[in-house]
Amino acid sequence: MSASLPTDLEIAHAATLRPLVDVGSDLGLTEDQLEPWGRDVAKIDLAVLDEPDAGHRAKYVVVTAITPTPLGEGKTTTSVGLAQALGRLDKRAVVALRQPSMGPTFGIKGGAAGGGYSQVVPMERLNLHLTGDFHAVTAAHNLLSAMIDNHLHHGNKLGIDVRNITWRRVLDVNDRALRTVIVGIGAREDGLVRQTGFDITAASEVMVLLTLATSLEDLRLRLGRIVVAYTVEGKSVTADDLQAAGAMSVILRDALKPNLLQTLEGGPAIIHCGPFGNIATGTSSVIADLVGVRGSDYVITEAGFGADMGAERFFNVKCRVSGLVPDAAVLVATVRALKAHSGRWVIKPGKPLPEGLLAESPDDVRSGLPNLRKHIEIIQRFGIAPVVAINAFPTDFDSEHAVIQQLCDELGVRCAVTTHVADGGAGALELARVVTEAAEEPNDFRFLYPLEMPLTEKIETVAREVYGADGIDVSPSAAKALAEYERLGFGTLPVVIAKTHLSISSSPSLKGAPTGWRLPVREVRAAVGAGYVYAICGDMRTMPGLPKSPNAERIDLTEDGSIVGLS
Template identity: 60%
Template structure:
């Protein structure tokens, strides 16, 4: 006699996971669960029938120049996507994945706050599905292949003094900024100077964020330039025979990760290039996947509009072909007070007590930074929606002054309270975004800042002028490299200006909206696989260090319950 067996019921979290994917127009067959609360979305879903991408409304969330504390841009984006859902709009948020370097350093996690978080927050902040580790492994495989090639006779005649490919690690570790490899006997490899970057600064991280398919990823990996030979020719990962194996390591990591907000709205978390030294945007694939729903696709661009949004318009949108219908500019009272120049803020320290006192004059003085960022966003063809992220310490008169300044500048403006009220606290902002998207009438006015045919110097100076600079000054070494890149045919690439996020200039101590300065370019590097040349300005490191008392000291595990403690 045969027995009837009833299939066990799926855990509630897993049921919700599949339901969130269906809300995005993604079939169950394309959902690849990692546990019961996170899933990867199979890349095959991109080309599955039923896409409504032509009806999607694309919204970028950026900000004014932040303080060292951050201004809650991610939290505001989470609150906004929840509010759009409350307004009965299909809404999907796409975000970068957190790097463990800042999580264990000063900044802490990046999963939002209070009533507007990405869940599960612990997994979001602690390597999630392992994508960062895959990127580090692929990156370091190329490093190993380079040194192995040198050790076994160097048939490509690589000039080891020109090698620019470092190793990477997803931990802040200043002791690795400058190292010597190959110490020991001859069997231990060629002795040479080398370095480490943090994984989020890896060119492969940017390549993953800009790739539109596995085929595109493979091509970009092969185009990576690691240095030059003694004849001055550039040497690629393809020539070293490493590109295929690197792509194999990255195959599964190219699929975006599905999480949710506190209120259950879908979130696609994928890639995490740093905003000061890289592109600061989540992946194109994540945005394309979200657009299938035909709803509102919200994405965040790192730091202020001078950084993340500039790279969003000039790189990400150009590569993806997607154009935003609205741009949200997050502002806080405390950031405007900081831009008055009357306060000194330090990461890891509390806000000065006097900064919490009512002072409309300081808000008004710092508003030059807000006005400059409105001009920057408008320079890309967009009319911004100003989102005032309200903190409990803000005073009514100060908030009113920000609203007045924004309206007098011709911008839509709305208050937002994502931390304390979640989606309900962002309904006014959601209405303003809906209005802005409807005003676009289905088409996007967005445009890049420069054209591909301009020279690298012209592109860099276009970005510098956007900041308010009169132009750019190059060290002899930087000028020589720019000339070499142009001569070798890389002049058509885009540019990234790597600088401090704490000022519109390259000097973090200069607040407000400075003018009359020149951008100091001390070094330029080639990221041919990612498709850009980046100019490093000021005192900027691609491997952060830890503070005297890093967040890692406060993080532990409750052995009895298994719960993580101290992670924020």
């Protein structure tokens, strides 16, 4: 494998793109079902979901990873490379991915179109605006925010407790100065003075429910169920109470339609939605997958971060909504990540890799194998066959790959080395072959918990059976919130646990597969529109994009708007 490649942008610009009508045809889409957005991007008409599918169902494959380093281990490139390789094996394959947020795009992380010769193109369109879906989410979210303040200004007929408003504002830009703001300063006509703030658009509940909606009607119902505040008596206040959901649905009408692009090798790629993986579901949309399974042999989709986070939510949340049963799971592993889990090396974003980490050391890889073993067990816990994809880097050594292969052989798990970044689909052919084998085997897919299980027990079940924790420690405020959500009828929702992505545990400093620890449940909130309750666990500073508690820190102001102190 070559150690030197052109830049991703140079590779993308050198590509010859197929007419998008031809790309859509590979997915069973007619020209009338595509709505062009420029030359190389199209929206897919949702009417396609209403057509009979003749009982066809594609194989459904999720790509996840071991616990990543801050640099990421290549789930997106592996997803694209695998789809390209399946195309080379004469399989009709589509890759369904999230759209990147422009906040991380302009930060250290960069874009999310894949890399090397396993990319989705046009790269610039994908990373910058695309068809404006993120801006539609921003507008719909902030319309609801404005209607809350407008309701307060006009007398607060619903009796909203101003200190218990949970709905903030969003923006698809990293702007720390807006994390906490005071609104309403000025004349009385400018509204009620209160503290609020901005989160990044990818952290919006609207983004998640757009991801999980199955139709425009379902989207409208989910928007109406969004809880934005509570009254002094503790009653929840929803978007429907504020009569905002209809207008939000209109704003999101086009955003609900998935976007069709193509891979570098001309295969179809559906890009839709982009919720964060550390604090939300971390998957692309249900609708994208439903479109894909109707017109292909294989749908390759991705779940954010490691199997403890992305795959768990994919199985327990997304698959409940879609009704789709996964046929296989690809677990991406890298030599550098396993060396990091040995505890001997620290990888920091924006900094060069330690020289010693790049030296040949099968022992370092072997010391990090408990992390890989744990993620294999997590996937198997859901009754799905895992396939380990060793995402090879030019700095790897064959002896290091052999250590990983040996563990897989001992566990009876399929494994393949893939060089898709350097070689495109040709570099992932062996991975494609073992994935097709795994997908043909019958599986015993099962959810981790029944929805009837109490919320506290659901959280503890994930903590024990997925993370390997000894149990959970629930703060008094979290326990109060859990009891209140049960009283309000939210107890039958699934749970999402917001924690660091840098460890299976809730502490980023614990590497490998830590044992003897307990999951600290610090705060619990209800994302009722999206359809889950989420628990914030561990150090919140390790979770970029996490919305702040509305009651975390209050700033007192005089009637004229001057700040008088903190409470």
